[in-house]
Amino acid sequence: MKVTIVGCSGSYPGPDSPASCYLLETDGFRMLLDLGSGSLGALQRHVGIYDVDAICLSHLHADHCLDICGYHVARTYGPGAPYPLIPVYAPADAPRRLGAAYGMPDEPGLETAFEFRTLTPGAFEIGPFTLTAGLVNHPVEAYGFRVANGTTSVAYSGDTGETDELVKLAAGADLLLCEASFVEGPDLPTGLHLTGRQAAEHAAKADVGQLVLTHLVPWNDQATVLEEACGGGYSGPVELARSGVVYDLS
Numbered sequence: 001m002k003v004t005i006v007g008c009s010g011s012y013p014g015p016d017s018p019a020s021c022y023l024l025e026t027d028g029f030r031m032l033l034d035l036g037s038g039s040l041g042a043l044q045r046h047v048g049i050y051d052v053d054a055i056c057l058s059h060l061h062a063d064h065c066l067d068i069c070g071y072h073v074a075r076t077y078g079p080g081a082p083y084p085l086i087p088v089y090a091p092a093d094a095p096r097r098l099g100a101a102y103g104m105p106d107e108p109g110l111e112t113a114f115e116f117r118t119l120t121p122g123a124f125e126i127g128p129f130t131l132t133a134g135l136v137n138h139p140v141e142a143y144g145f146r147v148a149n150g151t152t153s154v155a156y157s158g159d160t161g162e163t164d165e166l167v168k169l170a171a172g173a174d175l176l177l178c179e180a181s182f183v184e185g186p187d188l189p190t191g192l193h194l195t196g197r198q199a200a201e202h203a204a205k206a207d208v209g210q211l212v213l214t215h216l217v218p219w220n221d222q223a224t225v226l227e228e229a230c231g232g233g234y235s236g237p238v239e240l241a242r243s244g245v246v247y248d249l250s
Contacts, residue, residue, distance in 0.1 A: 008241035014218035058158030059142035136160035170206035179215035200232025
């Protein structure tokens, strides 16, 4: 399995990265975890725009899903249109919410480019991958994912506060892409995001092979995020996500 960090900026695109988007590839099959603000452009550095086979949206905040609108334009009006429908696994309200964001009431809905499939907790097959979805701790319906291909597995937190569900999803994974939106401080809100330290604590409990800190909010000092993670009790390798970095887990 090959994992490419397309975008890892939290809440909005930063100067060095678009918002959340991760490309997973195996056996010629290409799947995206999230397609957040600004990520469609950077995605084209790694794969042809019409070569994506499936998309999973962890939740419906703009920094995780909004470039679906631009992708709809590419697949609806591109030179080879109509293209085959791409399955999009997402919370149930995705067609309505994303259609409203697209904002073209005189056109057909986004279903001309995408086949929306409702996410629920549990495991199912997407091409050569087995994806397990679990509800995590965020103010809206939000999922974390575990993606496995044979004996190789990647876990992705999506957006979450502290939760045992993330530990279950990540248990023994080769790689954990874990959000670290907050730096330590007084009165941090609960049920929203993790600090670097909390991300590392989840990685330690799950005994993952490697921790990559994602959803890095541009106004934070990222060196501080990494330093706090290194003090979180996780003994494996830990690093900050960077747009364009590839992890080959084969």
